[in-house]
Amino acid sequence: MRCLLISLASLVFVCLSVGCTITAKQPALHDFGLPDSASTHEGNPVTKPVIFAREGRHAASPQGTGAVIARDGVYAASPQGAGAVTVGAPTWLWDNRIRYRLLHVEPTHVKFYGLDMWIASPPELFEQMLVSHLKTLNYSLNIQLLEFEQQFDASDRARVVLRFSVDAYSADNKKIATQEFHLEQATKTPDAAGAVSGFADLAQQAAGRIQNWLGGLS
Secondary structure (H helix, E strand, O other): OHHHHHHHHHHHHHHHHHOOOOOOOOOEEEOOOOOOHHHEEOOEEOOOOEEOOOEOOEOOOOOOOOOEEEEOOEEEEOOOOOOEEEEEEEHHHOOOEEEEEEOOOEEEEEEEEEEEEEOOOHHHHHHHHHHHHOOOOOOEEEEEEEEEEEEEEEOOEEEEEEEEEEEEEOOOOOEEEEEEEEEEEEOOOOOHHHHHHHHHHHHHHHHHHHHHHHHHHO
């Protein structure tokens, strides 16, 4: 035992002498993937909706376009003009951690993956994806992200859940329609990789659902 302690002490001394450092493993950063050909139509560039830059965690109001809307802890910039898209969310979704919940063990305990994270918050990623995928809009959209997490029904079975509401505004900023969407699908693997690929799929499905809904408003 004494020899073991002496050996450990010697190892520590050597590390300190040569400047040994222990570097923690950095988490991998993920997004929804590169934009596909949905950003063009029949070879012609499509006018993309406006995306609003943000500072901090809450949606910032574009310069000269009005104040930020705050409702039940949800923040989003007021839509201005046809083609504008804003995505707001509850305050707890404004970080870049990948959330999951073990429904079969602790349904009220929200957990986060330690070695995998989003490169930006889910509302920002979702907004950027919609800007890339939605075709020319005749309306401005105020989208509220309500649910965005991976849920485990068993240790080897998980699904991703995306729930959001959409308010469509006319060019003169009058609300003309509201719709809530709930999408979910089983993940390919019950882990962080499954969550990332699953949300990438759901986000694209969401863009298609929104586009079809807007088509019905015309």
